[in-house]
Amino acid sequence: MSKMVIEDGKFVELIYKVIDKKTKNVLSEVEFPLGYIQGISEVLSPEVTAELVGQEQGDVIELPINCDEIYGPRDESLVFTDHIDNVPKAYRKIGMTVTMENKAGEPKDFIVTRVDENSVTVDGNNPMCGREVVFILQVITVREPTDEEAAAGGPIEDTPAFDMPNARKIH
Template sequence: MSEARPNAIRDGKYVELTYVVRDSKTGDILTEVTKPRHYVHGVNEILSPAITRELEGKTEGQRVDLLVDCSEIYGPRDECLVITEKMSVVPREYRQLGSQILMENNLGQMKSFLVTKIEGDSITFDGNNPLAGREVIYQVKVLLVRNATEEENEYGGKRDEPDAC
């Protein structure tokens, strides 16, 4: 029966897709992936397992809208990971909104933080995933579904070719 829909997403199929992530409350676009992402279904995942499961059985040209509680993917928002410092103690190269900085805790573990606010002589770093604690809508557009080649199955998708000189 599964061959009745040969271009349906299932294990062993090469899939190309794009997606938009919207805040479920405001509708604002949080992330937009316009360059097609590719993977082999059942071999690797480019989105969370919950989203990948929902793509099963979908076909080329379909758009799938999924309400996702990001607390299940990234955990709840942790205010202990929000740090505000005096601008003067922060190296100049990190004094810009959106800058990332690796910080080490007292156990020697490294964590990436993002500059999220600059106000007066204070700068705020946030170590939470930007989607942590949020409810979002993933709008996934399935662009291509076909049988994966042997190499794609081995690699988990298409190897990106380097740009020609």
């Protein structure tokens, strides 16, 4: 019996890592299988999932990606530096995410990229902008989705049922 190949409508599980081509650093790694339905779920960029079509269980794919094609080029107008006294102490830590609003009231996330004794710098660009990376993906499973998965548009998480009478509901 031949192996099932990845095509639209198939349930796929994979693990992957993203490596910076220039520094060879691992930028992110998913070691627990990530499940999705090809062509329906948007767990990875379309540029990545399009390259998975035709692959099968056990395949390992190395996929070079220019992140500017996915996230757009770096925009220096999204980088702001302010005097440290104007920035709340909670936001004076590198890596902290700060959500700001534009004039239209739309939220935009910025990441604190620099803190010194006088200033704090935040950057609204996607951290992957300007990078060339390699996705190394390993296909773990390719199969037909269950009826539940097809109805949900992706994997169904098995979560334990907890009886927590004193828990507060979060909306």
